[in-house]
Amino acid sequence: MSTPLEELLNMEPEEIWRRNERPDADGLRRKAQIYYEDVNEGDELPKYVYKPTPTHLFRWSAAIENFHRIHYDLDFGLNHDRNPSILVHGSWKQSVVPQYLKDWTLPNGWPWKARFEHRAMLVPGDILIMWGRVTSKYEKEQIGFVELEIGMKTQDGIESMPGTATVALPLRDGPPIPYPFVPPAAD
Amino acid sequence: MTQQQQQTHPPALTPAVQAMIGVSGEVVESWGVVDGEYMRRFTQALMDPDPRYWDDEFAKSTRYGELIAPPIMVSYLASRIRPDQGDPITAAFEENPESDGIGSVARPGELPPVPTNLVRVLNAGNELEVYAYPSIGDTIFFQNRYSDIRERLGRDGTPFLIITRETRYWNQDDVTLCITRASTIRR
Numbered sequence A: 001m002s003t004p005l006e007e008l009l010n011m012e013p014e015e016i017w018r019r020n021e022r023p024d025a026d027g028l029r030r031k032a033q034i035y036y037e038d039v040n041e042g043d044e045l046p047k048y049v050y051k052p053t054p055t056h057l058f059r060w061s062a063a064i065e066n067f068h069r070i071h072y073d074l075d076f077g078l079n080h081d082r083n084p085s086i087l088v089h090g091s092w093k094q095s096v097v098p099q100y101l102k103d104w105t106l107p108n109g110w111p112w113k114a115r116f117e118h119r120a121m122l123v124p125g126d127i128l129i130m131w132g133r134v135t136s137k138y139e140k141e142q143i144g145f146v147e148l149e150i151g152m153k154t155q156d157g158i159e160s161m162p163g164t165a166t167v168a169l170p171l172r173d174g175p176p177i178p179y180p181f182v183p184p185a186a187d
Numbered sequence B: 001m002t003q004q005q006q007q008t009h010p011p012a013l014t015p016a017v018q019a020m021i022g023v024s025g026e027v028v029e030s031w032g033v034v035d036g037e038y039m040r041r042f043t044q045a046l047m048d049p050d051p052r053y054w055d056d057e058f059a060k061s062t063r064y065g066e067l068i069a070p071p072i073m074v075s076y077l078a079s080r081i082r083p084d085q086g087d088p089i090t091a092a093f094e095e096n097p098e099s100d101g102i103g104s105v106a107r108p109g110e111l112p113p114v115p116t117n118l119v120r121v122l123n124a125g126n127e128l129e130v131y132a133y134p135s136i137g138d139t140i141f142f143q144n145r146y147s148d149i150r151e152r153l154g155r156d157g158t159p160f161l162i163i164t165r166e167t168r169y170w171n172q173d174d175v176t177l178c179i180t181r182a183s184t185i186r187r
Helices: A013-018 A025-029 A054-064 A074-080 A090-105 B003-008 B036-046 B056-061 B073-077 B088-095
Strands: A048-050 A110-116 A128-140 A143-154 A163-169 B121-130 B140-153 B159-171 B176-186
Touching: A048 A090, A054 A090, A054 B036, A090 A110, A090 A128, A090 A143, A090 A163, A090 B036, A090 B121, A110 A143, B036 B073, B073 B140, B073 B159, B073 B176, B140 B176
Parallel strands: none
Antiparallel strands: A048 A128, A110 A163, A110 B121, A128 A143, A143 A163, B121 B176, B140 B159, B159 B176
16 A cells, blocks of 8 residues: 555655665565555555655666766856756656656556656655556447556745646456557547 | 638648657667766656666565566656767758757757648657566667647637657667657648
């Protein structure tokens, strides 16, 4: 049972960090399928908690070859762009989204689509909470579709990435979800 | 909106701007292929330890039957600067030592600019659709296009544009891997 988001936001940062539910490799290896029938409106997804440091930011810049100085050059960030510090990449946040949806739908569901906005500047020292909540679900062409509200909040409750997502989950007695994924007609 | 405001501010969505909707860039074949080392760096920087990315034996037991790669990874792989086309990063800093390292760097497959004098750019949101996982060895192709341009009015009645750039990524078998859309506000 995932700690409710509102409850998490009332905790001290270190306590939030201790409630981190990011799975390790074995957790992902053993992940049990969530079926469409298991899901109810209002259900909360696991909370992925991050504590980005300058090293994390530099590692991401290097991995994707993003040379923008606002992410690693503190002097440039403070004095040229007048930012409060070096900034957490929007590209990292938007890469967490499909990872988060993949993990929740593993092993045989599908993290179909998401849309989100980038708000707020995130800096090293922030505690970041990737969260999701079921808003509705429907069945179509023998696939279970689940609509989610998603986001990434700071420890202060500031929403930095409000968004929505749609994932596909298998029905308990349904066929496999097609792969490559084929959206239902009219979607 | 008063008649006076309408007369004060000329429309932002001019026929020339509207004509950009649907305009596509060239099809670009990314430099190199999806490779395990690039994926290691990407997934470690993302902090996604999923064994589907690195454990061959386990990957064979999944429905995909092989190692997979994060779909959004191809969007960064695709922006690799081809070594046979000069070094735009060094060139940008030679031209301007205060370069931000990204704004003036030419990328393959870029779209022609939208003919507007609205120069301030703000992020208005992102969309991601996922259809298949890339495989090790895949060659990645992509193409940008302006999928939508809309005019909106600010609180003061000043028109601004929301420009959406869509990018489709596919592999050598013409399997669509993912589609991204990035919307920007131009004020």
